[in-house]
Each structure stands twice: as C-alpha cells, then as structure tokens.
Amino acid sequence: MKFGYFDDENREYVITTPKTPLPWINYLGCRDFFTLLSNTCGGYTFYKDAKLLRLTRYRYNDVPMDINGKYFYIKDGDTIWNPGWQPVKTELDSYECRHGIGYSRFNSEKNGVAASILTFVPMNDACEVTRLELTNNTSSEKDISLFSYVEWCLWNADDDSRNFQRNFSTGEVEVVDSVIFHKTEYRERRNHYAIYAVNEKIDGFDTIREAFLGAYRGAGEPEAVEKGSCTGSMASGWQPIAAHQLNLKLMPGESKSLVFVLGYIENAEDDKWESYGVINKKKAWEMLGRYKTDEDVDKAFSELNAYWKELLSRYTVKSSNEKVDRMVNIWNQYQCMVTFNMSRSASYYESGIGRGMGFRDSCQDLLGFVHLIPDRARERIIDIASTQFENGSAYHQYQPLTKMGNSDIGSGFNDDPLWLIAGTSAYVRETGDISILKEQVPFENDASKAKPLIEHLKRSFDYTATHRGPHGLPLIGRADWNDCLNLNCHSLHPGESFQTYGTSEGDVAESVFIGGMFVKYGKEYADLCELLGDDSEAERARNEADKMSGLLLSDAGWDGEWFIRAYDSNGDKVGSSECEEGQIYIEPQGFCVLAGVGAETGQAQKALDSVKERLDTKYGVMILQPAYTRYHEELGEVSSYPPGYKENAGIFCHNNPWISIAETVIGRGDRAFEVYKKTCPAYTEDISEIHRTEPYIYCQMVAGRDAKFHGEGKNSWLTGTAAWTFVNISQYILGLYPTHKGLSINPCVPKDFGDFSLTRMFRGAKYDITVSNPDKVEKGVKSLTVNGKKTEGCVIPFEEGVKEYKVEVVLG
Ligand code: GLC
Ligand code: GLC
Numbered sequence: 001m002k003f004g005y006f007d008d009e010n011r012e013y014v015i016t017t018p019k020t021p022l023p024w025i026n027y028l029g030c031r032d033f034f035t036l037l038s039n040t041c042g043g044y045t046f047y048k049d050a051k052l053l054r055l056t057r058y059r060y061n062d063v064p065m066d067i068n069g070k071y072f073y074i075k076d077g078d079t080i081w082n083p084g085w086q087p088v089k090t091e092l093d094s095y096e097c098r099h100g101i102g103y104s105r106f107n108s109e110k111n112g113v114a115a116s117i118l119t120f121v122p123m124n125d126a127c128e129v130t131r132l133e134l135t136n137n138t139s140s141e142k143d144i145s146l147f148s149y150v151e152w153c154l155w156n157a158d159d160d161s162r163n164f165q166r167n168f169s170t171g172e173v174e175v176v177d178s179v180i181f182h183k184t185e186y187r188e189r190r191n192h193y194a195i196y197a198v199n200e201k202i203d204g205f206d207t208i209r210e211a212f213l214g215a216y217r218g219a220g221e222p223e224a225v226e227k228g229s230c231t232g233s234m235a236s237g238w239q240p241i242a243a244h245q246l247n248l249k250l251m252p253g254e255s256k257s258l259v260f261v262l263g264y265i266e267n268a269e270d271d272k273w274e275s276y277g278v279i280n281k282k283k284a285w286e287m288l289g290r291y292k293t294d295e296d297v298d299k300a301f302s303e304l305n306a307y308w309k310e311l312l313s314r315y316t317v318k319s320s321n322e323k324v325d326r327m328v329n330i331w332n333q334y335q336c337m338v339t340f341n342m343s344r345s346a347s348y349y350e351s352g353i354g355r356g357m358g359f360r361d362s363c364q365d366l367l368g369f370v371h372l373i374p375d376r377a378r379e380r381i382i383d384i385a386s387t388q389f390e391n392g393s394a395y396h397q398y399q400p401l402t403k404m405g406n407s408d409i410g411s412g413f414n415d416d417p418l419w420l421i422a423g424t425s426a427y428v429r430e431t432g433d434i435s436i437l438k439e440q441v442p443f444e445n446d447a448s449k450a451k452p453l454i455e456h457l458k459r460s461f462d463y464t465a466t467h468r469g470p471h472g473l474p475l476i477g478r479a480d481w482n483d484c485l486n487l488n489c490h491s492l493h494p495g496e497s498f499q500t501y502g503t504s505e506g507d508v509a510e511s512v513f514i515g516g517m518f519v520k521y522g523k524e525y526a527d528l529c530e531l532l533g534d535d536s537e538a539e540r541a542r543n544e545a546d547k548m549s550g551l552l553l554s555d556a557g558w559d560g561e562w563f564i565r566a567y568d569s570n571g572d573k574v575g576s577s578e579c580e581e582g583q584i585y586i587e588p589q590g591f592c593v594l595a596g597v598g599a600e601t602g603q604a605q606k607a608l609d610s611v612k613e614r615l616d617t618k619y620g621v622m623i624l625q626p627a628y629t630r631y632h633e634e635l636g637e638v639s640s641y642p643p644g645y646k647e648n649a650g651i652f653c654h655n656n657p658w659i660s661i662a663e664t665v666i667g668r669g670d671r672a673f674e675v676y677k678k679t680c681p682a683y684t685e686d687i688s689e690i691h692r693t694e695p696y697i698y699c700q701m702v703a704g705r706d707a708k709f710h711g712e713g714k715n716s717w718l719t720g721t722a723a724w725t726f727v728n729i730s731q732y733i734l735g736l737y738p739t740h741k742g743l744s745i746n747p748c749v750p751k752d753f754g755d756f757s758l759t760r761m762f763r764g765a766k767y768d769i770t771v772s773n774p775d776k777v778e779k780g781v782k783s784l785t786v787n788g789k790k791t792e793g794c795v796i797p798f799e800e801g802v803k804e805y806k807v808e809v810v811l812g
Pocket of ligand 2 (some may be wrong): 483484637646647
C-alpha cells in the first residue's frame with residue numbers, strides 16, 4: 001500500500017495523506033542552516049550544529065508523534081485548521097505534501113480556503129523562507145485570522161532538555177514591528193540571536209508559550225487562536241515562542257501571499273548592541289530586506305533549483321527501468337548529500353545531541369558524494385585525517401563545530417583507519433588531484449605534528465598491518481564496522497557502554513572483516529603510492545594485501561562454506577558452523593568477495609551462495625543467522641537486541657550493497673540486481689504499510705525474519721546505506737567506475753535489463769555513454785568505442801583537454 005507517489009518530472013515525492021505510518025521528512029539547507037521538516041509540518045531548525053546551535057525546539061519520542069514544528073493556524077469562523085494537518089488535526093478537504101530537493105510544498109484546502117506553502121533554505125543566507133498563499137475559492141467574502149507559531153530552543157539542545165532550574169529563567173526576546181527576536185543568552189556569551197518575521201504588518205503577537213497556548217494546553221488547542229487574538233505577551237524566562245497574528249479579508253477568488261523568514265544572525269563581539277540591552281539588528285534588517293516580496297522568494301528559489309539541477313546532472317542514467325532511473329538520478333544522490341551534511345547527527349532517530357561526525361561513517365559517506373562536490377570532499381578528508389592519532393589509529397567520532405576528536409568515545413575501533421584510505425582513494429580516482437596526498441595534515445589536530453596525507457594513509461595501513469592476533473588476522477579492538485561486536489567488552493551490568501567498557505584492545509580478538517578491508521584498501525593504498533612514484537612502498541603494500549588474502553582463504557579465515565566473522569577474546573570462532581548461534585555473518589562474505597578474495601578459488605562463489613541460502617529474505621539480506629537468542633557476554637551488544645532487530649539478525653541495509661557488489665565481482669548480474677531491489681525505496685514503496693519509513697530514501701535497518709515486525713524499516717535517512725547503494729548501482733551494476741587512468745565502464749546487469757545510457761561529468765569533461773546488450777549477457781564488454789575509436793579493455797582513457805567523450809559499449 002502506498003501513501004503517495006513519485007513525481008519524477010518535478011523530482012518530488014507527493015504524499016497524499018498526512019496520516020503516514022511514521023513522519024516522512026525532508027531536509028532543507030545545503031551549507032550551514034538546516035531544517036528537518038515532516039509531512040505534517042513537524043521538525044526543527046539549527047545552525048551548523050544540531051546540538052549547540054538549535055533554533056527551534058523539538059520533542060523526540062513524544063505523544064502524539066511528531067510534535068513541534070513550524071505551524072500555521074487558519075481560523076475561519078469556528079473552524080481552526082493547519083495546512084499540514086497537525087497539530088490541530090482538523091480533517092482537511094484536500095491535502096498534499098510535496099517533498100522536493102531542498103524544499104517542501106504543502107497544498108491543502110478547507111471550507112473553500114486553499115493554503116499553499118513553499119518552504120526552503122536559500123543558497124546564501126542563514127534562514128528558512130516560507131511563502132504562504134491563501135486563496136478564497138468560495139463565492140463569499142472571508143474573514144480569516146492567520147497565526148504562525150514556533151517554539152524557541154534555548155540554543156544548546158542538550159542543556160535545553162535537561163537543565164530546567166536554569167533555563168526557566170534565561171529566556172529573552174524583543175519585538176519590533178513584525179519581527180520577533182529571540183535573544184536568550186545574548187547578554188552574556190553569545191553573539192547570535194534568531195528572528196521570526198513576516199513581510200506584512202501584523203495584528204498581534206505572542207512570545208510567551210503559555211499566553212499563546214493557554215495553561216495545560218498543547219499546540220493542538222491554542223487558546224489565543226480559539227479566542228481569535230494574540231495577547232502581546234513578552235517572554236521573560238520560561239518558554240519563549242514566536243507567534244504572529246494577521247487578520248485577512250479575502251474577496252471571492254482573491255489570494256493573499258505572505259513571506260515568513262526564520263533566521264540566524266551573528267554579530268561581531270564588539271558590535272553586539274544598538275543601545276544598552278538592545279541587540280544590534282542591522283544584519284537582521286538586511287537579511288529581511290532580501291526576502292520582502294514574492295519576486296525575492298522566486299529568485300532565491302530558482303537559485304536553489306539551479307544548484308540542484310546542476311549537481312544532479314553529474315551522473316544520470318536512462319534505462320527501461322523507471323525505478324532505477326528515479327533512484328539514481330534523484331533520490332539516492334539526494335540522500336548522499338544529506339548524509340554529507342548531517343553525518344549521523346540529526347534525523348528523526350538521531351536526536352542531534354548524541355553522536356557528532358563518525359570517522360568511518362564520514363569516510364564512507366564520501367564515496368557517495370565525491371563526484372558531486374569534490375572540493376568539499378577534499379576539505380572533509382583533511383578534517384577527518386586531522387583527527388587521526390600519530391600511531392595511525394583514529395578517534396571514532398569528531399565534533400562538527402570544533403572538528404576535534406571526541407575523547408568520550410576515544411579510539412580503538414580498528415576498522416576506522418582503513419576507511420581513510422577508502423575515502424582518499426575515491427577522491428583521487430574521481431579528481432586526479434594527487435596534490436592532496438602531499439598536503440600537510442596534522443595528527444590529533446596539532447599543527448606541529450603535521451605530515452603529508454600519504455603518511456597518514458601509510459600509518460592507517462601499518463596500524464592494521466602491525467596489530468594482529470594469534471591467527472595473524474587484524475585485532476578488532478572495541479569493534480569493527482559492526483559497532484555491536486564488542487569482543488573485548490564483557491559487560492555484565494546495565495548502563496555500561498558496550499563500546500567503551502572493558503579493555504580497549506585486547507590481543508586475542510580478531511576480525512576477518514578487517515582482513516577483507518585490508519586487502520581492498522591495502523591495494524588502493526598501493527595504487528596511491530604508485531601515483532606518487534613510490535613503487536617499493538606500493539609493492540610492499542600489495543605483498544601484505546596478498547598475504548592477508550591467502551590467510552583469509554586458509555583455515556584462519558575460511559569456515560568451509562563461508563568466511564568466518566571473527567575470533568573472540570577466548571580465541572573462539574564467531575560466525576562459524578561451530579557456533580551455537582550466529583553461525584554466518586554477512587560482512588566478511590560481502591567485503592572479502594568485493595575485495596576479490598576467493599574469486600579464483602571458487603570460495604567467493606561459495607560464500608555468496610551461502611549468503612543466499614542462509615541470510616536471504618524477501619525484504620533483504622540479514623546480517624547474521626541464526627539470531628542470538630540470549631545475551632553473550634563475550635560478544636557484547638550484538639546479542640543484546642531481540643532476535644531480528646538491528647545488528648542481531650536485522651537486515652542492515654548498509655551491507656546489502658556489499659553483497660550486491662560482490663555478486664558483480666563474480667559476474668552474477670541477476671543476483672546482484674535482485675539484492676539491490678530488495679531494500680531499494682522505489683521498490684519497497686509498494687509495501688509502505690509494512691516498511692513504514694519514507695519510500696524515497698533508505699533506512700538503516702529493516703527487521704529481519706526473526707522479528708515480530710519482519711520487513712519494518714527503522715532509522716531512516718542518516719545511514720551509510722545511501723553512499724554504498726549509490727556506489728553499487730552507479731559503479732558496479734551500471735558499471736561506471738572511476739579509476740586513476742580514467743572512467744572504466746564494465747556493467748554487470750540482469751540479462752533482461754535492456755540497453756541503457758549514462759551521462760557523467762568526470763574531471764571537467766562530459767561523458768555520453770550508450771550501452772547495448774544484444775546477447776543479453778550479465779557481464780562482459782565486447783567492444784568499447786570512444787569518440788569513434790575502438791578501444792581495448794574497459795577504461796576510457798582520460799585525455800587532458802578533451803571535454804566531450806561519446807562512448808559506445810557493447811556487452812557480450
Ligand atoms: C551504524 C553506525 C555505523 C556502524 C553500523 C553497524 O550505522 O553509524 O558506524 O558501522 O551502525 O554497527
Ligand atoms: C549502537 C547501534 C549501532 C550504532 C552504535 C553507535 O550500537 O546499535 O547501530 O552504530 O550504537 O554508537
């Protein structure tokens with residue numbers, strides 16, 4: 001069952017009922033200013049950092065669901081309604097929410113009054129602009145009162161939700177004309193304030209929550225709206241809000257349009273005040289001056305659209321499969337950009353006050369957006385590498401505002417260092433910019449410890465190469481990619497962190513998965529060394545990678561039918577047929593095979609066959625089987641979840657593409673695509689009532705076969721799934737993979753996929769590629785023609801100065 005439909009032409013998902021199974025949200029903002037906005041106008045706004053600079057308040061895990069947002073109340077006689085249905089929940093005569101790329105629209109109607117809302121964050125300002133248009137579609141005159149409402153957050157969202165003894169006394173506002181200024185803490189250490197304004201003379205306002213809502217009332221029953229008038233309240237402590245009132249007379253057929261601006265203003269330390277206690281508003285007036293009229297809004301909106309149009313033109317596909325086209329051309333790339341902006345900080349499941357930027361997460365996200373914003377990817381790589389320790393290990397997380405490593409969680413996640421190679425390699429393959437490898441980059445953010453980036457990569461590589469256990473496999477540390485495989489933790493008491501409790505390293509517990517990564521990224525590191533002319537280092541790295549590959553295929557890494565997952569701190573196998581539960585895990589099957597391990601010995605095929613036999617479900621491939629039915633102290637958090645959820649046998653969408661990529665490596669296009677489809681939003685849209693999260697983007701986890709709600713998605717938006725599925729479909733299935741020498745084209749598709757064409761921007765040149773498949777093969781390039789010239793192999797040689805490449809590929 002669906003709750004809307006894709007409008008590919010406009011790049012929108014159109015939600016046709018507010019009663020979606022869960023809030024279906026969108027992200028507004030491309031740089032510093034961000035809003036999360038749901039299909040019922042719920043959500044919140046922050047500047048740069050969702051924890052430290054939060055403008056509006058949101059209540060996670062609240063009832064009713066999804067409360068607090070940017071609300072407009074329309075009072076038309078005795079009827080009060082909201083264009084987004086919440087919070088009053090008056091039944092609407094019509095409703096539509098269109099989530100687009102960086103903007104959302106709402107079109108609703110009640111009793112002959114139509115409301116249409118367009119809301120977005122402009123490219124170059126720290127504000128959210130909302131145009132609200134009301135139209136009287138009846139044949140009689142209408143007297144309507146319109147009310148706006150936002151609740152301010154007192155900036156630090158963490159403190160805001162805990163420290164009431166202080167916070168109930170700090171709130172301050174000013175009101176001038178139609179602008180409400182939120183200036184809590186501005187008197188002391190803050191140089192910034194927020195504004196909420198409308199481009200029209202108002203008939204009233206409120207800034208005290210209780211004055212507007214009434215005592216013991218929620219946003220769904222605001223007293224001021226019921227009475228038809230705001231009270232002019234001025235907040236002092238408690239909960240400051242911003243509410244405007246506008247009384248509108250609409251003739252039959254008449255429309256009225258208003259522009260609301262929610263903005264963030266920062267002043268210089270020595271230019272904070274206009275007069276004693278009165279904030280300097282100069283910049284606020286300037287900002288508001290830029291969004292005074294409908295034409296101003298149109299202009300800013302078309303700038304935003306032009307930006308996205310250009311970005312999304314850098315990789316496009318046209319095939320006979322509209323679902324693939326819409327994911328590749330629109331939604332998958334859009335989600336990659338959102339993960340670039342948010343990492344894992346702020347979604348409807350990440351509260352914005354917990355994790356900052358993950359080291360491994362950010363490196364992997366990069367794989368999905370490096371072709372879109374290479375300059376910012378470069379900057380990101382330097383930021384991440386700057387937090388690395390001198391011995392090559394890494395802080396697991398860092399803070400977006402300070403860009404410093406987070407010492408609460410510290411280091412010791414032994415997959416982290418290798419992801420830095422993954423991200424850097426992707427960047428250099430994409431751009432050809434080897435200067436980054438020579439750039440001086442600090443260790444531990446200490447400039448006096450700076451070394452060229454390639455040295456950071458060497459230390460990543462060597463950290464893994466030198467931290468080995470009894471079988472010669474990499475030590476796992478606190479955990480590897482699977483944060484819940486805590487083999488050195490041994491926690492027995494609730495409240496202890498699975499990840500930071502216990503010895504950080506241990507010298508016994510090993511990870512086969514990191515072994516697979518070492519093969520893959522060890523070779524990519526070798527390629528980078530070669531680019532710099534360091535052939536002996538390249539050779540050393542390749543030798544090490546080959547040795548590791550051999551080890552993985554030996555009894556140390558191979559269980560007979562699949563790859564073992566790890567060894568625990570007792571030296572016992574994890575993910576082996578010898579285990580009572582958790583006999584096979586997805587990660588080493590995917591990663592070892594995609595690294596090419598076992599392709600020649602038949603073990604690769606065997607491992608993937610075992611995945612299909614033991615881990616596959618109709619909703620995707622589970623992370624492990626059989627699920628852990630009891631807590632295993634020696635394994636940690638993985639066994640803490642009820643069977644079928646999260647890392648305990650859930651379908652962890654992030655590593656489904658690893659299996660799909662692995663299938664392409666051994667040439668099985670039908671199976672690769674089957675795996676791709678199972679978690680793909682455009683496909684799961686049809687079962688939205690089961691899947692429940694947004695049908696236009698990926699979620700982190702779908703409940704596995706053992707779970708009560710098998711097939712139900714959770715944790716939508718901020719997941720490495722976005723980047724990896726895009727890598728999978730664009731680079732492996734459709735097969736356009738950037739190499740150091742140029743783009744390689746080597747698709748691996750289902751036999752009946754048909755012909756298709758691709759366009760891509762690469763190193764400043766434009767590629768138009770057509771792929772035909774007359775023999776209906778799954779993989780294999782029979783001929784490659786580049787600008788009319790027959791070319792050997794699969795790589796389209798990159799020639800400096802050639803700006804257009806017409807490429808014809810025939811499979812066979
Ligand atoms: C979450 C984390 C990611 C981790 C994964 C598996 O998605 O963000 O870092 O790899 O879970 O535990
Ligand atoms: C929990 C989650 C896992 C996530 C981790 C982040 O372990 O289950 O998915 O990666 O927290 O710290």
